[in-house]
Amino acid sequence: xxxxxxxxxxxxxxxxxxxxxxxxxxxxxxxxxxxxxxxxxxxxxxxxxxxxxxxxxxxxxxxxxxxxxxxxxxxxxxxxxxxxxxxxxxxxxxxxxxxxxxxxxxxxxxxxxxxxxxxxxxxxxxxxxxxxxxxxxxxxxxxxxxxxxxxxxxxxxxxxxxxxxxxxxxxxxxxxxxxxxxxxxxxxxxxxxxxxxxxxxxxxxxxxxxxxxxxxxxxxxxxxxxxxxxxxxxxxxxxxxxxxxxxxxxxxxxxxxxxxxxxxxxxxxxxxxxxxxxxxxxxxxxxxxxxxxxxxxxxxxxxxxxxxxxxxxxxxxxxxxxxxxxxxxxxxxxxxxxxxxxxxxxxxxxxxxxxxxxxxxxxxxxxxxxxxxxxxxxxxxxxxxxxxxxxxxxxxxxxxxxxxxxxxxxxxxxxxxxxxxxxxxxxxxxxxxxxxxxxxxxxxxxxxxxxxxxxxxxxxxxxxxxxxxxxxxxxxxxxxxxxxxxxxxxxxxxxxxxxxxxxxxxxxxxxxxxxxxxxxxxxxxxxxxxxxxxxxxxxxxxxxxxxxxxxxxxxxxxxxxxxxxxxxxxxxxxxxx
Amino acid sequence: xxxxxxxxxxxxxxxxxxxxxxxxxxxxxxxxxxxxxxxxxxxxxxxxxxxxxxxxxxxxxxxxxxxxxxxxxxxxxxxxxxxxxxxxxxxxxxxxxxxxxxxxxxxxxxxxxxxxxxxxxxxxxxxxxxxxxxxxxxxxxxxxxxxxxxxxxxxxxx
Numbered sequence: 078x079x080x081x082x083x084x085x086x087x088x089x090x091x092x093x094x095x096x097x098x099x100x101x102x103x104x105x106x107x108x109x110x111x112x113x114x115x116x117x118x119x120x121x122x123x124x125x126x127x128x129x130x131x132x133x134x135x136x137x138x139x140x141x142x143x144x145x146x147x148x149x150x151x152x153x154x155x156x157x158x159x160x161x162x163x164x165x166x167x168x169x170x171x172x173x174x175x176x177x178x179x180x181x182x183x184x185x186x187x188x189x190x191x192x193x194x195x196x197x198x199x200x201x202x203x204x205x206x207x208x209x210x211x212x213x214x215x216x217x218x219x220x221x222x223x224x225x226x227x228x229x230x231x232x233x234x235x236x237x238x239x240x241x242x243x244x245x246x247x248x249x250x251x252x253x254x255x256x257x258x259x260x261x262x263x264x265x266x267x268x269x270x271x272x273x274x275x276x277x278x279x280x281x282x283x284x285x286x287x288x289x290x291x292x293x294x295x296x297x298x299x300x301x302x303x304x305x306x307x308x309x310x311x312x313x314x315x316x317x318x319x320x321x322x323x324x325x326x327x328x329x330x331x332x333x334x335x336x337x338x339x340x341x342x343x344x345x346x347x348x349x350x351x352x353x354x355x356x357x358x359x360x361x362x363x364x365x366x367x368x369x370x371x372x373x374x375x376x377x378x379x380x381x382x383x384x385x386x387x388x389x390x391x392x393x394x395x396x397x398x399x400x401x402x403x404x405x406x407x408x409x410x411x412x413x414x415x416x417x418x419x420x421x422x423x424x425x426x427x428x429x430x431x432x433x434x435x436x437x438x439x440x441x442x443x444x445x446x447x448x449x450x451x452x453x454x455x456x457x458x459x460x461x462x463x464x465x466x467x468x469x470x471x472x473x474x475x476x477x478x479x480x481x482x483x484x485x486x487x488x489x490x491x492x493x494x495x496x497x498x499x500x501x502x503x504x505x506x507x508x509x510x511x512x513x514x515x516x517x518x519x520x521x522x523x524x525x526x527x528x529x530x531x532x533x534x535x536x537x538x539x540x541x542x543x544x545x546x547x548x549x550x551x552x553x554x555x556x557x558x559x560x561x562x563x564x565x566x567x568x569x570x571x572x573x574x575x576x577x578x579x580x581x582x583x584x585x586x587x588x589x590x591x592x593x594x595x596x597x598x599x600x601x602x603x604x605x606x607x608x609x610x611x612x613x614x615x616x617x618x619x620x621x622x623x624x625x626x627x628x629x630x631x632x633x634x635x636x637x638x639x640x641x642x643x644x645x646x647x648x649x650x651x652x653x654x
Numbered sequence: 655x656x657x658x659x660x661x662x663x664x665x666x667x668x669x670x671x672x673x674x675x676x677x678x679x680x681x682x683x684x685x686x687x688x689x690x691x692x693x694x695x696x697x698x699x700x701x702x703x704x705x706x707x708x709x710x711x712x713x714x715x716x717x718x719x720x721x722x723x724x725x726x727x728x729x730x731x732x733x734x735x736x737x738x739x740x741x742x743x744x745x746x747x748x749x750x751x752x753x754x755x756x757x758x759x760x761x762x763x764x765x766x767x768x769x770x771x772x773x774x775x776x777x778x779x780x781x782x783x784x785x786x787x788x789x790x791x792x793x794x795x796x797x798x799x800x801x802x803x804x805x806x807x808x809x810x811x812x
Contacts, residue, residue, distance in 0.1 A: 211670055216677045220724045221670060240724060273666065274727040398718035 092265040097227030098123035098258040101191060102131050104234035107266040110162050112136045112153060112524050114146040118166025119206060121193025123258035125164075138524060138553055141545035143170050145517035147177025148543070151186045152521030155504045156479055156529070158311070160187045160241050161521065167194045168206030171213075171252070176511055178217040178248045183508025184332060185305060187246035189237045196256040197225040210252045219247030225254045227262035232269075239269035244277030245396045246309060279397070281412040281420060289367075289391045289408045290424030296365035296389075298433045299325045300356070302348060302377075305332035305507070306370010306394060306414040313337070313500045315418035316369065323425040326437055328356030330371045332507040335497035345437045349377045350642045351489035354448075354651055355440035357642060360385050361649040362436075367391045370414040373403035374508065383647035393417045447653040448639050453494065460633040461609055463487055463562050467494035469613050470532060470560070473620045478530035479504060479522050483515035483539035486568035489638045491534045513542025516559065520546060523555040530558065530620065537563040537589050547599040550625045558619055561592055561629045564636070572637045577644075596627035603627040658687065659713040660732045660739070660809055663702040666725040667693070674723045675702060678716050684708045688806035699727055703809040705734075739807040743787040744769065745778045748798035752776070756797065764790040775800060781808075 095103065101124050105113070113135060117125040128137060140146040143165040150161030165171050171192040181188050195204045211223050220240045224233050230253065237249040293299060307316050313336060320327050320337070326345040327337050331352075337344045346353030348360070357379075360366065366388045371377070378384045381403060392399075392406035393414055400409045410417045452464025467490060480495045481504040482488040488505060497503060504522050506514040519533035540561050550557055571585040596603035602624055606612050612630065619626040642651045665671045672691060679686065688705035708716070713731045720729035749771065757776070761767060766780040780790050791802060 212673060215670055215673045216681065223669075245722075272724060275724055396722065398715070398722050400718075402715055402718075 092263045094261050095264045096123065096127065096259060096261050097230050097253065098127035099130075100227060100230040100262065100264045101234065101253065101258070102127045102135065103264060104231045104266055105162060106131070106134060107268070108160070108234070108238045110135065110160070112138065113162045113164055114138045114140055114149040114153070114521060115164030116140055116143050116146055116166070116170060117164070118170045118193065120167035120195055120255050121164060121170070121191075121258075123255065124191070124193065124253070136524070138520070138549060140517065140520075141548045142543065143173035144176055144513065145520075145543055145546045145549060147174045147181070147188065147190065148511075148514050148517035149521030149524070149546075149549075150188050150190075151177060151181050151184075151514075152481060152504050152518030153525040154186050154188060154521075155518075156501055156522045157525040158501070159525070160189050160238055162189050162191070165190065165192050166206065167192060167210070168208045170206075171210040172208055174250075175213060175217060176509075178214055178250065180506050180509040180511045180514065181248040182217050182219065184506065185246050185309060186248065187241040188248040189234070189241050190248060190250045192250065192252045193258070194223065194252045194254045197254045198256070200254070210250070214250050217248070218250050221250040221252070223252040223254070225257050227257045227260040230257065230262075231264060231266050235267060235269040236272060240272065240275070244275070278395070278413055279411050281410065281416050283420070285408055285410050286417065286420040286424060289410060290421055292365055292389050292391060292408060293323055293325075293367065293421065294426045294428070297430070298359075298363045299323065299365040299367060299430065300359060300363040301325050301327040302330065302366060302368045302371050303327055303333040303336040304330040304369060304371025307333060307336040308501055310370065310395075310414035310416075312369070312415035312418050315415050315422055317341075318422040319418050319425055322422055323428045324430045324434070325367070326356075326359075326430075326434055328353075328360075330374070330377055330507075331492060331505060332503070333371060334492055334503040335500055339495070339497045343434075346441070347493055349374075350379070351493070351638050351640065353441070353493065354444035354640045354653060355437040357640070357648040357651045358440055359437060361387070361647065363388045365389050365391070367393070368404075369393045369418065370395070372399045375403075378403060378648065379642045379650075380645060380647040383649075444640065444653060452490070457609070461606070461612060461630055462636055463490040463632050464494055465609075466560065466562060466612065466616070466630050466632070467491055467534075469616045470534075470620070471496040472613075473617045474532060475530040475620075478502065478532055479526065481505065481515050481519040481522055481531060481533040483533075483535040484510045484512045485536045485539060486564075486572065486636075486638045487534055487536045487562040489569075512539040515539060516543045516546045517549070519557045519559070520549055520553070520555055523557050524553070527555075532558045532560060532620070534560045534562060536568060537561055537565060537587055537592075538567045540592070541589075544595065547596060547601060547627075550601060551599040554625070556623060556625050558625070559627045560619075561627065562632050563589065563592070563629050564632050564634050565589055566634060569638070571635070575635070575637070592627065592629045601625050601627055603629070605629040605631070607631045656707050656709055658705060658707050658734050660734060660737050661702075661704040661706065661713075661717065661720065662728075662730050662732065662809070663704070663720055663726060664699045664728040665702070665723070666727065667698065667700055668725045671700070671723060671725050672702070675704070675720065678719050679704075679706060682708070682712055682716070684712065690806065690808065703807075705807060705809070738810040740781050741783065741787065741807050742779065742781050742805040743790070744803045745780070745791065745794055745799060746775050746801040747778065747794055748800060749774055749776050752797040760790070760793050764793060766790055
């Protein structure tokens with residue numbers, strides 16, 4: 078051995094020599110990965126070649142576009158609580174992941190994305206399909222790394238999984254050069270359990286919890302705002318324990334939906350711009366707001382200078398950067414929601430808030446008369462409404478069904494009316510509002526929970542943004558139920574143009590293809606409903622079918638979604654018409 | 655109200671960290687007035703010192719987000735009066751035009767020092783605020799200033 082050569086490292090007993098590509102596969106298996114969503118290409122071919130040998134142990138789902146891969150991985154992660162994994166090649170393959178990364182970052186979804194990259198000597202040469210993926214993805218990942226040495230792959234993947242799912246979860250990207258995939262190196266795998274300077278789970282301050290409990294015990298009009306953090310922490314039982322013990326109404330954010338069953342007597346509905354009337358109005362009457370794992374998004378708060386000014390605020394969040402970012406907290410509990418709620422449910426006294434809860438009831442009745450009744454039971458002469466489609470879905474759907482929605486009017490209607498009975502049964506794009514999310518996310522959700530009924534409710538605009546993923550359904554046979562609520566409009570934009578831009582409908586009307594024929598072209602059963610009297614029977618047939626189904630429902634073209642908090646208004650100015 | 659804040663960051667030697675730091679400012683349309691990245695010989699961590707004009711609210715929020723970057727060991731935000739700071743300027747002068755007695759006088763009067771010299775030019779170094787470095791520049795200008803380089807503020811937190 079020449080003196081210039083590095084001595085071979087001492088190998089652990091379980092080490093073997095494998096290619097970097099095989100190290101990727103073995104590392105994923107060591108992390109318990111069972112499903113990968115991906116699309117091959119030049120710079121990731123060695124990894125796909127290694128995958129060929131493990132096809133009986135890893136389920137790879139071939140999507141039709143990399144954006145489909147990452148949204149599917151998000152859907153998978155959201156319903157399983159596991160890390161979603163996706164593969165893409167270099168250049169355009171990697172850049173096609175960017176929307177999904179941003180979406181997952183906004184919605185705190187744990188992902189590990191692996192992209193191929195040109196060989197290290199070609200970096201910076203504008204080589205074929207070379208893109209600066211690390212720079213491009215830095216703002217939309219929790220962490221990212223470029224790996225140029227095969228020996229570094231196991232540790233990088235181990236760190237990626239740890240970071241993706243610990244603390245506030247998020248997307249992580251590994252960009253692996255092609256030469257690192259080819260090169261052989263000793264492989265041994267050790268799961269990462271800590272990262273220097275990274276404290277994913279700050280300890281709960283008992284003093285702060287006691288302060289919070291004092292506020293809860295003295296409050297006359299408390300209101301819990303439950304967000305995505307309840308799901309991420311698995312704090313559903315603790316949330317109910319606190320709410321039931323102290324008799325506190327619970328409102329949810331869009332991503333907090335299904336944190337508490339829809340029919341629970343303390344569930345007072347959805348917050349935000351198109352949420353329910355009661356929780357929005359009562360936010361500005363409550364004397365205590367208990368915000369759990371939510372970040373006071375502008376769609377929830379409306380005008381912040383008039384938001385809950387009369388209330389004390391307890392803010393529970395794992396991420397210190399969310400405290401006081403939008404709404405000032407009187408007591409901050411920087412902690413895991415489950416731990417914080419468990420402590421509060423012990424410290425809180427049993428209580429009753431009958432009059433306060435009755436006030437919500439009055440608001441709900443008002444909303445029912447003005448909005449809900451017309452949405453769910455429209456007059457005979459009206460076209461089918463989105464709301465009544467949801468009513469029939471509720472009547473037919475299985476108890477553990479998962480609702481996946483896209484973005485727009487249908488999303489708000491479905492979120493308002495779907496009967497969430499099971500925790501983690503809501504999958505939608507919240508923070509980023511990504512049209513095109515639902516179809517691939519539903520595929521991922523079905524792959525993650527094949528025993529559950531997965532219903533994707535999508536608008537005609539969003540459906541066409543990732544329509545190619547029907548090919549993935551065709552190839553996998555995943556029995557996703559796709560309900561297209563077709564109003565031949567980009568409905569939410571049209572609604573805003575009607576209400577705030579003097580009905581100047583600028584490029585929102587859609588001339589749509591024959592969705593039924595397209596689905597049938599992919600070998601998927603498809604039907605179309607135009608008349609109300611057909612709806613229930615066909616919907617039942619669709620949901621009861623063991624196969625994937627596409628159902629197009631023609632709904633009222635210019636129906637609007639109410640209630641609505643106009644932009645720049647305060648939450649208590651929510652409009653019912 | 656906008657004011658100058660000094661952000662001090664200590665982080666592991668990860669190639670992506672500077673990009674992550676920068677984007678916290680650029681996404682909020684905040685420009686740097688000064689950025690220094692250094693790695694002391696005896697330390698594993700990189701040190702970043704950033705001066706930027708923004709509001710107190712954004713300064714506090716950015717500081718919190720700096721702390722959540724994977725690999726950041728320490729981050730703090732300070733006002734100018736809370737730090738020791740000093741810009742450093744270098745001046746290259748045509749040696750032939752600057753007589754030795756004049757050079758000695760200028761070095762003494764402006765508390766500058768001679769950094770390097772060759773047959774063609776000399777380089778002077780001056781630590782001090784913008785006013786004192788400008789005064790030195792004016793004093794040197796009659797003798798042929800070839801190049802001026804300023805570091806921005808060297809900052810020592812706390």
